Amino acid sequence: MIVADLPPVELARQLAGRGIRLRTGPVVTAIHSRLSEVAQGLALHYAHHSVETTADFADFHVSVAPPATFRRWLRPQVLFAFDGKPPFLPLPRDQAFPLLEWGLNWCVSNHCHQYLIVHAAVVARSGRAALLPGPSGSGKSTLCAALVNRGWVLLSDELTLIDPLTGNVVPLPRPVSLKNASIEVIRGAFPQAVLGPVVYDTIKGSVAHMKPPAESVRRALEPVQPRWIVLPRFEAGAASRLSRLPKARAFMELADNAFNYSLHGRKGFAALAQTIDACDCHEFSYGALDDAMAVFDELARNA
């Protein structure tokens, strides 16, 4: 069963009652919330995602709810809780859905150490994955959103999960988080893309989420071999330039962006080295999305 199979009233009722067990790639999260923003966000962005109705085991149990203090009413806030305990401070109520998304990221990056977790967007074409590592602001999410609208499969916009045993990327398709100017850029370039409401004044500025394509969600259980590592750098007005990145530097970039690298020790080093060996590594600066699309199409053609 997928989320879209539940009528909105039923979705909200279950979400507020026993909770919804949502599958995102390898992770099943039991979500509980009485907030309409959360129900609406799930209905919109997770329409094609599976809901586990018979499973008795969920990887994480989370909730998004008003705090128990007077902040339920006065300048209302919301709190993300993991098994009843909040890992972050509360946020204004209108940020409920982004808070859920950040919370779901937190669950994975703090617990899924069976994988090497890299702070990178990752998309795939013809069974080959392109990793786009980079900190917030490097433009990886915008590039990821654009590629995904041009036929690339979304594996993740934020957390690249690498299976240390096989070297494959394990998909975790979830809404793509867009910030500030990127929101209008993507809306303008891809009118058919489904974007949720813009939430203003978050710690990252204005935030909106883009619904992942149904095809990406359908293929969420198919791991993909990595083939390219591309470090994106957006510079307004710049000409697009793809240059080879020496593998030693690519390794350091990947390691710097790997959340749990130190936990994996020697095996982590070997896993990253294997990934670097298997990939063509590039640096990529660009000023216009169309240029970027052309470059990536070229990469895919020459694979």
Place this chain on the structure above:
Amino acid sequence: MTRAGADPVSRALRNPRALPGWTLSEWDALVRQARRANLLSRVAVDLNDLGVLPSVPAAPRVHLDAALIVAQAQEEAVRREVAYIRTALTRCGIDIVLLKGAAYLVAGLPAARGRVFTDVDILVPEAALAEVEGALMLHGWATTHHNPYDQRYYRQWMHELPPLRHITRLTVLDVHHAILPPTARLKPDSAKLLAASRPIESKPRLRVLAPVDMVLHSATHLFHNEDLSSGLRDVADLDSLLRDFGREPAFWRELTGRASELDLARPLYYGLRYAQHFLETPVPPETLRAAEIGRPARWLQRAMDALFARGLQPDHPDLADRLTPLARQLLYVRAHWLRMPPLLLARHLTIKALRRDEEQAT
């Protein structure tokens, strides 16, 4: 009604062999609660040692795998940290007694298996404290708790320096000069503990407490600790130490006598009682009889049973009953009550409450 040891984590620790047969529902509860109690890696290690990890259903198994990876990484980190500490304190010429997790690890004890470590605890002579702090600061450790109240709380009244955090490694080191504060009601003699400490072969200047003292320290720490989020983990430590050292009959004979000598008969009584209640630790009847000397009045024992049944189990919403929040609060106050005289306690708790309200209001 909360019964000590009825929670899934205690059941898993008592009988890991049965775990592959648990239902997915039971595994769901276990993974969540063990994670909350800092015992997930311990469960994973138990299963791994029995060779039955592959028989665990796939969905929970990935969490056990992840927990094993974390435990391994932490073990290596603690060993490194101990080496750094040793280097920093070479010039001081003193012996460093490791306490708790770091001690179990370096001494190769079963209690270290699958353990989650948060910081390293060491015990040094009080006379050497200033020199030790100076040497540590030269090697990159900086004090925490910068406000004047906390600094004075630790230095004047407590048995330890304010926790030190290393500026690049971000690891935390607690330097103790006694196992209980000078203001506490019980007065174990630190000089005796240091005198009885054992060297660690191949590691000069590093020592650990003698086995009976290690057990007494574990029990004392647990029953004086205001933070019980690792309560069951500490009971598991105690259980592991007792089972391991308890293979020597001489250990049991020495244990109760040493407890009386160090004024720690009450914590030992509670330690043995709750280790049995939660984890069915085997304790010889003679030892239990001898430990009765530390037993509180019957009404107090009943009250403590009710409090600790709720306070030592994992701090998870599925386990809490109506009395659990109150029980935890009472244990918090009790821990402070044991560490300092009433007036000091009242002042301390007021200041902490005001500061917490201040933090929440901003």
